[in-house]
Amino acid sequence: MSAAPRTTAAGPDGTAAGAPLLRVRDLQIELITDAGVVRAVDGVSFDVHPGETVTIIGESGSGKSTTAMGVLRLLPDELAVVSGEVAVQGRDVVADPRAAAALRGRAVSLIPQDPMTALSPVHSVGRQLLEVVRLRRPGLDRAAARARAVELLDRVRIPEPGRRLRAYPHQLSGGMLQRVLIAMALAGEPALLVADEPTSALDVTVQAGILDLLLELQESTGVGILMITHDLGVARLVSDRVHVMRNGRFVESGEVEQIVGAPAEEYTRSLLRSVPALGGWDGAAGRDEPARPDGDPS
Structure with a gap:
């Protein structure tokens, strides 16, 4: 898989030009737990445009997957309070939760993290x-x-x-x-794919093949991708823009080359240091292991 810079037409704010597939403004998600109310997502804003990949990266517990589930309105109403604006193709699924059910699987689809x-x-x-x-x-x-x-x-x-x-x-x-x-x-x-840690449960030799596939599908269809990951190496390979999340907030946002090449926050630098330095970014893409023969459980 090549890590060459990806090109996307940019608007004056640095995001892709044109109307976004996904527009999120001041998203807040409060989870109701036995210990009380926890603000898991605290006022994040971002856009995803056609043909681009926007990645939210952070450690476990940072709020990145909760953000994705909130965007899709997949959090139980009795356990989560969602506020702010989440517009999918112009329809605000926070103001109109029924719109989310009509859009899921059609305008927007989820790729879950554990295929097993x-x-x-x-x-x-x-x-x-x-x-x-x-x-x-x-x-x-x-x-x-x-x-x-x-x-x-x-x-x-x-x-x-x-x-x-x-x-x-x-x-x-x-x-x-x-x-x-x-x-x-x-x-x-769908016009938008939400990929929640789509390679985290896979062997490292398989991950690159899946990422390559997503990028090929994006090139052929123009689908926008919201990628959720804890791996800045994955973000570097597939993203146009990156939002670094910690404790429910974005601590750094920008073009992927800027985030990887000149991170402003120590937290981002620590995520970079956690990426194993076993070779260049432009290594050959891995491939899926072959499927087991039908009927052979071994």
Whole structure:
């Protein structure tokens, strides 16, 4: 995977020109716990435009995943109080929570972080993917839905997609399962993908292949990506802009080259120091390990 600087048309504020897919202003999220109310996200603002990747990076507990779940309105209403503005394609899902349900899976889709637990072990990959396809395109008959599922698996570079539909999750590698989840996210042709630590549960040799796939899909479709990660190395490879999060707030924001090359905050520098220095940024991309043979649980 190349780490060459990525180009995105910029507006006067340094963000991409044109109307954003996602506009977040003064987002605050308070979680109701047994110990009291905790402000997990404290007044963050950012945009994501078509064709760009914006990354929120921070340690565990920084509030980055809570931000993503708040944007998607996936936090339980009885346990989380969300305020501020979160506009997806111009529709404010904070002011109108019902809009979030209409937009999820269509305008915006989630790629979860753990492919091992995101899929049901008792149903085949095909059955689970077909369920999503039919939900997004209810007018398709059985044959057309299957053809669409095969097309999606092929799109995320899963070999022999027709045969893989019959496989169960335990018969596929972690990298292949993550590709299945990406295929599900693409079923509704979303304009925005929220990728919540999409490579954290994968072997390091598999991670680069998944990141390459996301960038290829972005190039071919113009999809915007909100990336959540704790790894500044990942952020360096895929991002246009980066927001460094700590204790629910952004402590530093800017173009990825500026954040990586000349960080202003000691916290950002500490995140940089945590990246293993085993070689140059422009190393060759890794590949997914091959899927296990169907029926072979080893």
